[in-house]
Amino acid sequence: MTIVFATNNNHKLREIKSILGNSFTLISMSDLNINEDIPENEPLLEGNALVKARYIHNVTGMNVFADDTGLEIDFLKGLPGVHSARFAGENKDSAANIEKVLSLLGKTENRKARFRTVIALILENKEYLFEGIVNGNILSEKRGTEGFGYDPVFIPSGKIQTFAEMNLSEKNTISHRARAFEKLREFLNQYQLSNNKELF
Numbered sequence: 001m002t003i004v005f006a007t008n009n010n011h012k013l014r015e016i017k018s019i020l021g022n023s024f025t026l027i028s029m030s031d032l033n034i035n036e037d038i039p040e041n042e043p044l045l046e047g048n049a050l051v052k053a054r055y056i057h058n059v060t061g062m063n064v065f066a067d068d069t070g071l072e073i074d075f076l077k078g079l080p081g082v083h084s085a086r087f088a089g090e091n092k093d094s095a096a097n098i099e100k101v102l103s104l105l106g107k108t109e110n111r112k113a114r115f116r117t118v119i120a121l122i123l124e125n126k127e128y129l130f131e132g133i134v135n136g137n138i139l140s141e142k143r144g145t146e147g148f149g150y151d152p153v154f155i156p157s158g159k160i161q162t163f164a165e166m167n168l169s170e171k172n173t174i175s176h177r178a179r180a181f182e183k184l185r186e187f188l189n190q191y192q193l194s195n196n197k198e199l200f
Ligand code: IMP
Pocket: 067, 068, 069, 070, 071, 084, 085, 086, 092, 097, 115, 147, 148, 149, 150, 151, 163, 175
């Protein structure tokens, strides 16, 4: 009853465990003593997620999934996208990333953006992709202190608060990551049912 989540981020592991529930055991890379920083140099989120899942699958032969997320801004033709973590430099500084986004947007009125999460799953040697999207707009200044990354400048469509003004459970009801992982959860449950067996 075990599946690997290709991450070294314990915060993410906890968050995803709570979304996926108890129907199987989730283990992380550090549980397997794999501490490498797997390079994420692909031009698309899909490619990065697949590279991570394939790496762990090749090393362990286990069922595995990996995720990759980006903020895609229309006015910036989809940037920062796959470059979201390191948009302003290698040290993954969220404040600097936000500064760069705001300065590139300037005073433009077209501030449409979306967070997009892609999950790559390798299950019994077959590959599957899942996607979760939340549409919204980029503010011209930061608001709120919760969350991480670009949360202080992102307002989901139909809401008045930024992600950084919401608590985690509010964010998790609509977030890109929650939507993608909900699809993964449904798929795994269905897969188990239709194969009528204990898979993991
Ligand atoms: P990752 O693929 O989940 O590591 O995300 C890559 C980068 O996207 C992060 O370093 C953040 O800058 C940004 N990001 C991902 N998810 C979120 C989110 O929920 N809120 C704000 N920024 C995020």
